[in-house]
Amino acid sequence: MLIAMAGLPGAGKSSVAEALGRKLTAPVVSVDPIEAAMWRAGVKRGQPTGLAAYVVAEAVADGVLGMGQTVIVDAVNAVEAARGQWRALADRHGVPVVFIEAVCSDPAEHRRRLEARSRGIEGFAEPTWAAVERVREEFAPWTEHRLVLDTMNDLPSNVATALGILCVPA
Numbered sequence: 189m190l191i192a193m194a195g196l197p198g199a200g201k202s203s204v205a206e207a208l209g210r211k212l213t214a215p216v217v218s219v220d221p222i223e224a225a226m227w228r229a230g231v232k233r234g235q236p237t238g239l240a241a242y243v244v245a246e247a248v249a250d251g252v253l254g255m256g257q258t259v260i261v262d263a264v265n266a267v268e269a270a271r272g273q274w275r276a277l278a279d280r281h282g283v284p285v286v287f288i289e290a291v292c293s294d295p296a297e298h299r300r301r302l303e304a305r306s307r308g309i310e311g312f313a314e315p316t317w318a319a320v321e322r323v324r325e326e327f328a329p330w331t332e333h334r335l336v337l338d339t340m341n342d343l344p345s346n347v348a349t350a351l352g353i354l355c356v357p358a
Contacts, residue, residue: 189258189354190249190281192274194265194289196323197315198302200339201290205262207347212356215252217245218262224312242270246277253281266327287334288350294340 191208195201202218209216223241231237245261252259265271271287278285292298299317306314315323335353337346 189283190253190274190278190285191258191260191354192265192271192285192287193260193262194271194287194334195291196266196298196327197264197320198298198305199290199292200301200337200343201288202262202307203343204288204290204337204339204346204350205260207343208350209260211347211351212258212260212354214258214260216260216262217248217252219245219264220262220307220312221309224309228311242273246273249274250277250280253277253283264323266323268328268331271328271332286354287330287332289330289334289336290339290346291336292339297340 191205191214193201193205205216205218208214219238219241222244223237226237226240226244227233231240242263245263249259249261261274263270265274265287274285274287292301298320302314302317302320335350337349339346
């Protein structure tokens with residue numbers, strides 16, 4: 189299956205994706221490190237590297253699905269075009285796509301987490317709270333079912349909930 193994470197920067201989607209990846213022994217394809225690698229390779233930041241990173245993530249996920257394995261894509265997926273990309277990829281492989289949106293219901297805690305984090309992605313500056321607010325304004329409404337996990341809940345509980353929806357024993 190294809191599991192597509194979604195949510196604002198700093199909401200906790202990468203933590204959920206990584207924990208699910210460990211439980212499912214599934215690779216996690218994350219867009220941010222791909223974009224940072226493009227910049228390190230000399231692609232100018234003024235280029236559409238965000239879009240390119242999604243395309244590269246799709247190519248990697250395509251290869252994983254082609255080997256008959258589950259893959260988790262870790263990206264904001266704020267717009268319908270991105271979500272449609274994952275649906276189309278899953279359709280090409282005849283596998284289900286499951287969207288999991290990570291939200292942090294406490295804005296003050298979300299901001300604190302964002303401002304305190306350092307993921308260590310070389311060449312990738314963590315987004316500011318103002319940038320997160322801009323993404324929030326642009327976040328397209330969902331038109332399909334998704335699992336929404338509130339990351340104010342503890343990670344093991346959220347992972348267990350996700351595994352239950354995915355019909356995988358915790």
